[in-house]
Amino acid sequence: MNNEGLKDLLYKMADDALIIGHRNSEWTGIGPMLEEDLAFSSMAQDKIGHAQALYKILHEILGEEDPDKIAFLREEKKFKCCHFTELPIGEYDFSLVRHFLFDHAEALRYEMLAQSSFQPIVLLAKKIKGEIKYHTMHSDSFLKQLGTGNEESHARMQSALNYAFPFALGIFEKSEFENEIIADGIFAGEEELKKRWLEKIATIIAAATLKLPHVDESKIAYGGRKGFHSEYLKPLLDEMCEVVRTDPEAEW
Amino acid sequence: MYGNTSLTEEEAKRLNLTEEDPIKLAEFEDRITRGEKIEPGDWMPKEYRKQLLRMIEQHAHSEIVGALPEGTWITRAPNFRRKLALIAKVQDEIGHGQLLYSAAETLGKTREQMLEDLLNGKSKYSNVFNYPALTWADVAVIGFLVDGAAIVNQVINSKGSYGPYCRALERICYEESFHLKQGHDNVVYLATGTKHQRAILQDAINRWYRPLLHFFGPPDRNSQHSEKLMKWKVKLASNDDMRNQFLDQYVPKIWELDLTFPDPNLKKNDDGIWEFSDPDWDEFKRVINGGGPCNAERLEVRKYAEEAGRWVRNALMSKNEKYVMPMA
Numbered sequence: 001m002n003n004e005g006l007k008d009l010l011y012k013m014a015d016d017a018l019i020i021g022h023r024n025s026e027w028t029g030i031g032p033m034l035e036e037d038l039a040f041s042s043m044a045q046d047k048i049g050h051a052q053a054l055y056k057i058l059h060e061i062l063g064e065e066d067p068d069k070i071a072f073l074r075e076e077k078k079f080k081c082c083h084f085t086e087l088p089i090g091e092y093d094f095s096l097v098r099h100f101l102f103d104h105a106e107a108l109r110y111e112m113l114a115q116s117s118f119q120p121i122v123l124l125a126k127k128i129k130g131e132i133k134y135h136t137m138h139s140d141s142f143l144k145q146l147g148t149g150n151e152e153s154h155a156r157m158q159s160a161l162n163y164a165f166p167f168a169l170g171i172f173e174k175s176e177f178e179n180e181i182i183a184d185g186i187f188a189g190e191e192e193l194k195k196r197w198l199e200k201i202a203t204i205i206a207a208a209t210l211k212l213p214h215v216d217e218s219k220i221a222y223g224g225r226k227g228f229h230s231e232y233l234k235p236l237l238d239e240m241c242e243v244v245r246t247d248p249e250a251e252w
Numbered sequence: 253m254y255g256n257t258s259l260t261e262e263e264a265k266r267l268n269l270t271e272e273d274p275i276k277l278a279e280f281e282d283r284i285t286r287g288e289k290i291e292p293g294d295w296m297p298k299e300y301r302k303q304l305l306r307m308i309e310q311h312a313h314s315e316i317v318g319a320l321p322e323g324t325w326i327t328r329a330p331n332f333r334r335k336l337a338l339i340a341k342v343q344d345e346i347g348h349g350q351l352l353y354s355a356a357e358t359l360g361k362t363r364e365q366m367l368e369d370l371l372n373g374k375s376k377y378s379n380v381f382n383y384p385a386l387t388w389a390d391v392a393v394i395g396f397l398v399d400g401a402a403i404v405n406q407v408i409n410s411k412g413s414y415g416p417y418c419r420a421l422e423r424i425c426y427e428e429s430f431h432l433k434q435g436h437d438n439v440v441y442l443a444t445g446t447k448h449q450r451a452i453l454q455d456a457i458n459r460w461y462r463p464l465l466h467f468f469g470p471p472d473r474n475s476q477h478s479e480k481l482m483k484w485k486v487k488l489a490s491n492d493d494m495r496n497q498f499l500d501q502y503v504p505k506i507w508e509l510d511l512t513f514p515d516p517n518l519k520k521n522d523d524g525i526w527e528f529s530d531p532d533w534d535e536f537k538r539v540i541n542g543g544g545p546c547n548a549e550r551l552e553v554r555k556y557a558e559e560a561g562r563w564v565r566n567a568l569m570s571k572n573e574k575y576v577m578p579m580a
Contacts, residue, residue, distance in 0.1 A: 022327055028342050029323040030553060032561025034316065034350045041343040045336055052332045068331040092564055149567025156563065236327075243388045244330040250446045252330035252388075 001184050005177030006118060007062055008080070009187055012175070012225055013109070014054035015081035018071055020102060021047030022236060026089050036092070039138055043099070046131050053128075057120050072244045076234050082224040084167040086233045093160040096146070100139035101168040101201065107132045108196050117185035140204050147208025154209065161205070162213045169194075170221035259303045261478070269299040284485055289415035292358035292577075303486050304414050305359040306375075312352035313370045313377035317550050319345040321385040322394055330388065337434045338391065344427045351423065355416040357578050371555055379536065380463045382544030389442055389449075389456035395435025397460060397502055401467045403428050404498045413485035436505075443509040450511075457506065458514045465531040466539075468495040474533070499526040 024047060027040035055067035064070060084102060089095045110132060113125035146153040172194040175181070182189045205212055223229065244252060264270050276295050283290065290296055319342045326342060329335035353363040369375035380398055385391060403425060410421035442453040469491040481487040489497075500520070506513065517529045539547070 025326045025339050028326060028339065029316070029319045029346065030557040030560075032557070032564035034346055034353075036561075036564075037319075037346045038343060038350070041339055041346070045339050045343070048332065048336055048339070052336075072331060091560060146564065146567050152563050153567030239327050242328045243325075247446050247448045250449055251441060252334060252445075252449075 001118065001186065002177055002180040003062060005175065005181040005184070006186055007058060007064070008175045008177055008225075009181060010054050010058050010062070010121070012080035012082075014051045014058070014070075015079050016085050016102075016106075016171075017047045017054065018051035019079075019081045019085040019233070019236065020098075021045075021051060022240060023085065023087075023089050023095075024099070027095065032092050040095070040099075043135050043138070046135070050128055050131075053124055057124065061120055072241050073248060076229060076237055077227040079229065079233065079237070080225050080227065081229075081233070082167075082170045082173065083221040083230040084164070084170055084224075086224070086230045086236065087167065088232055091156075093146075093156040094164060096139065096142055097157065097160040097164045098168075099135070100143050100204075101164060102171065103132060103135040103139055104201050104204075105168075105171050105193065105197050107136050108200065109193055112188050112193060112196075116187060121186075143204060143210075144208045147205075147210045157208065158210050161210055165213050166215045166219045167221045169215060170224060172197075173222045173225040175225055259299065259306060264299045264302070267302070269297075269302055272297050281483065284413045284483070288413075289418060290413050291415045297484075299480075300484055300486065301359050303481065303484075304417065305356055305361055307486065308352055308356040308359070308417050309361070309366050309369075310376050310378070312349050312356055312366065313375060314381065315345050315349035315352060317370075317377045317554065318381045318398075319349075320550055320553055321381060321383075321546070322391055325385060325388060325391045328388070329391075334438070341395065341431050341434060344431065348420075348424045348427070351420045352417075354578055355420045358416050360577060367554075367558060371551060371558060373542070373551075376540065377550075378467070379539050379544070380467050381550060382539050382546045383459070383463050384546050386459070387452045387456060389452035390460070392435060392438035392442055392453065393456040393460050395431055396439045397435070397457075397464055397506075398467070399428055399431045399435055400502050401464055401498050403432060404494055404501070405468070408489045408494065411485070411488055440509065443511060454511055457511055461513050461515065462531045462535070464498075465495065465528065466533075466536045468492075468498065470533055470536065496524075496526050499528070500524070 021044045024040045024044035028037055028044070031037035031040060051071065052067050055064070055070045058064040058070065059066050084098065087094075087098070107129065110125040110129045113121050114129060116122050116125070143157065147157045148154065172190040174190050178189055181187050202212065221230070259269075277297060280290070280296060280300075290300075322338065322345075323342050326335065326339050329338050353366060356366060357363060366375065370377065380401075385394060406421050406425050406428065410418050410425060412418055412421075439453065442449040472490045472492045478487065499518075503513065503518065503520075503526070515529050517527060520526050538544070542548075
C-alpha cells in the first residue's frame with residue numbers, strides 16, 4: 001500500500017474538514033435565524049470531529065504527530081485543504097451554496113471510501129456517512145426553498161452558485177499519487193468522484209430552479225492540495241493558533 | 253436579575269394592569285398557593301402576564317447576546333477538546349434562547365417583536381454580557397463563574413408558577429450543569445498550568461468580580477420588594493439571597509486554587525452571610541442604561557444578524573401563513 005498517497009489523501013480530507021468546520025462555526029450567533037445558528041454550529045462540530053478522527057488515524061497508524069499538533073501548530077504551506085473551504089463565510093447565500101456543494105462531495109467521497117482497501121478509513125467512513133446525510137438534507141432543503149422562494153432569494157442563490165462553482169471544482173484537484181491510490185484500491189479517485197458529484201447535484205439544482213454555470217478549466221481554483229493557498233488561509237490559521245502560540249508547551 | 257427591570261407597582265398602575273375580577277384573582281392565587289402550575293390558556297392577571305413576559309424575554313435575549321462574548325473564542329480555542337466543547341456550549345446558549353422565546357411567545361408576543369424590542373432598546377438583557385472577553389481565560393471564567401451565577405438564579409426560578417418557563421428552565425439547568433463542568437475544567441487547567449496561564453486567569457477573575465456581584469441586581473435595601481411577585485411565585489428569592497448563595501458556592505472554589513478576588517473585605521461572617529466591598533452600584537446603572545464597554549458592540553452584531561438575514565426569512569415565509577400563538 002502506498003503510504004505517501006494514503007497520507008496525502010487523509011491530510012487533504014482532514015484539512016478540508018477542519019477549515020470548513022472553522023468557517024461554519026463562525027455562524028454561531030449571527031445566522032439569519034436562531035435555527036440556522038444551531039444548524040451551522042452542529043455541522044461545524046461534526047466537521048471538526050471528522051478532522052480530529054482523520055488526524056488520529058494519521059497519528060496512530062501512520063506515525064504522524066498528534067492531532068492537536070497537526071491542526072494547531074502546522075505551517076500554512078503544509079495544509080492541503082482546497083481554496084473553496086478557505087473562503088470567508090460571506091453572506092448566508094454563499095455559505096449555504098458552499099455547504100451544499102461541499103457536503104455532497106464529502107458524502108460521495110465517504111461512500112466511496114466505505115469500499116476502501118484501507119480498513120481504518122472504511123470504519124470511519126461508515127460512521128461519517130451517517131452524519132453527513134443530515135448535512136446534505138439540510139442544504140438541499142434550504143437550496144430548494146430559497147431557489148424557489150422569491151425573486152430576491154432566487155437571484156441571490158444563482159449568483160452565489162455562479163461565484164462558488166469554480167472554487168467547488170477545485171475540490172477535485174488530483175494528488176501526485178492519484179494513480180497509486182487507485183491501483184491500491186484505497187480510493188477510486190477524484191475524477192470518478194467528480195463525475196458522481198456532478199450527476200448528484202444536477203437534479204437538486206434543477207429542482208431549486210437554478211442553473212449550473214459553465215466554467216473554463218483555467219478558472220478552477222486549484223493549488224490547495226499542493227500547499228498553494230488563497231490569501232484567506234493564513235489569517236484563519238493565525239486566528240486559530242492565537243491562544244496556543246502564546247504558550248505552545250502548556251497544556252490547555 | 254436579567255437586566256433587572258421588573259415591573260414596578262407604579263408602572264403596573266399606569267399601564268392599567270392592576271384591576272382584576274376579585275373572584276378570578278382569588279382562584280388564581282389559590283392555585284399558586286396549592287403549588288399548581290399556570291398554563292398558557294389559563295386565566296391570569298394582566299400584571300402577571302406582563303411581568304413574566306418581560307422576565308422570560310429578557311432571559312431569552314441574555315442567552316443569544318451571551319453567546320457573543322464566548323462565541324468569538326470558538327475560532328481561537330487552543331485544541332480539539334476545548335474547541336468542540338466551546339462550540340457545543342455556545343450552541344446550547346442559542347438553543348436556550350430559542351426555547352425561551354417559545355416560552356415567552358405563549359404569553360402573546362412573537363419572537364420577531366421581541367427581537368425588534370431588543371434592537372430598539374426597549375427590552376434589556378443581562379448586564380454581565382456588556383463586558384468584553386479579552387483573553388482565553390475569560391472563556392474559562394465565564395464558563396465557570398458566570399454560568400455558575402446563572403444556575404443559582406435559574407434553579408430557583410425553575411420552581412416558579414408558570415409552566416412553560418419552569419419546563420424550559422429545567423432543561424436549561426440540566427445543560428448548564430455541563431457548561432459548568434467544562435468551565436471548571438478549563439479554570440483548573442489554567443490555574444495549575446504555566447505562569448502565563450495563571451496570570452491570565454487571575455486577571456480575568458479580577459475583571460469579572462464586580463460584574464458577577466452586579467449579576468443578581470441591586471441590594472435588597474435599594475430594590476422595591478414586591479410581595480405580590482413573591483406571592484405569585486414570579487420571584488422566588490431576593491437578590492441578596494441569591495448573591496449570597498453564589499458567593500458561598502464559588503468563592504471557596506477559587507480560593508482553593510490559590511487564586512484571589514480583588515476585594516480585601518470579601519469574607520464570610522459567622523452568620524453565614526458574605527461581606528464584600530461596595531461594588532459601585534452607579535456603574536451597574538450606567539452599564540444597564542447603555543454606558544458599558546460593549547453595549548453598542550453587542551447590539552451592532554445582533555442588528556447585523558437581523559438585517560443581513562432578513563431576505564432569508566422573507567423568502568421562507570409563505571404569504572398566506574398566519575401567526576398562531578404556541579400553547580406550550
